Amino acid sequence: MRTLRKFTILSIICSAVLIGCKDEKILKDNDLSFDTYKIGKKQHLLNDTTKAACNFQLTMTFPDKYPNEELLKKIQKEFIITFIGEKYENLAPKEAANKYETDYIADYMSLENIYKEEPENSGAWMNYEQILDNKILFNKNDFLSYGVNLYTFTGGAHGMSSTVFQVLNLKTAAPIKLNDIFEDRNLDKVGELIRMSLAQKLGYNAISKLEDDGYDVAAIVPTENFYINETGITWLYNPYEIAAYVVGKSEIIVPYADLLIYINEDSAVYPLAKMQSNN
CATH class of the missing domain: 3.90.640.20 (Heat-shock cognate protein, ATPase)
Structure with missing residues (x-):
């Protein structure tokens, strides 16, 4: 009877070890979920629809829920830094996006002074555009990889597109370099x-x-x-x-x-x- 009991206990231990080893060799989804926020605005100089304008579009899929609230805030902070810059890192994601849009429009509207002073030299070059979005690329095994895409047109020969990748260690919320x-x-x-x-x-x-x-x-x-x-x-x-x-x-x-x-x-x-x- 004792032999049978020892065999049973040993079998349970071995099974647990095997399951543990197996779990270490599979990809596991993180308990990190996301929300998507979209904003956009078209603003004409002098508020005149016949004048040049800027077009701003932002679609942001950001970390929204995580079991560790303190880590979530750090993850969101790193995300915002990658997405729109350190200036907005202490704001909540939606608040940061709204502030960035406001700042972008304000910067564009500063061109009104040029338009008023040299209306004959203004035209298509004063039509600006900025499009921002991102994509979640990997969300497993305590890693988060994402890419931020930016398209900017400021009246030149062509617009410029760029992509920035970031990897976070979700155990610490620190970027991996x-x-x-x-x-x-x-x-x-x-x-x-x-x-x-x-x-x-x-x-x-x-x-x-x-x-x-x-x-x-x-x-x-x-x-x-x-x-x-x-x-x-x-x-x-x-x-x-x-x-x-x-x-x-x-x-x-x-x-x-x-x-x-x-x-x-x-x-x-x-x-x-x-x-x-x-x-």
């Missing part, structure tokens, strides 16, 4: 992987071929503009950063399987990278 993942001595190797991944994406068998498409190969290095997901680390280079404007944005993913040997073992990202490298 390159030096949280890689040691400086490994960044050259990581850069080589990025360049090779881009070459392969474009169908080339050599990095040098990128120059034929107008890329500045020397400029393709690891930057802070990256995000993580279940597959690997993705870097994004905005127009003009590594190639001419006509090339547009370059989004380059490097799989964890390639990066793992360069990721610090004490990095918060390492367990995820190791788990996904083995899948």
